[in-house]
Amino acid sequence: MTTITFDTLKFVRRLKAAGVSEKHAEAEAEALAEVFSETLDTQLATKTDIARLEGKLKLIKWMLGLVIGGISALILKTFF
Structure with missing residues (x-):
């Protein structure tokens, strides 16, 4: 508090x-x-609130990276 x-x-x-x-x-x-x-x-916001938000942002970054990687792989497979 x-x-x-x-x-x-x-x-x-x-x-x-x-x-x-x-x-x-x-x-x-x-x-x-x-x-x-x-x-x-x-x-x-408390330190705990900020730590939770940072954890969620890290997860979103990883998920976005995987999605971009998957789309890139599909594009490369289609044209090459």
Whole structure:
């Protein structure tokens, strides 16, 4: 799981300084922290995700090479 540093206390203090009530500021800080957490869990690729993608790309390269080799062999057989 990916983490992000979000200082909710500093955020609440900043909102209170701007005239927002303490209760409202705390609710906003909690909601924002939750959104950050959910977004990071679903949107960022982990090292495992990247490793799986690299494995799939390697397999696709091999398959494409075999297909091109087979087509080339058929073309050569046809004309030579």
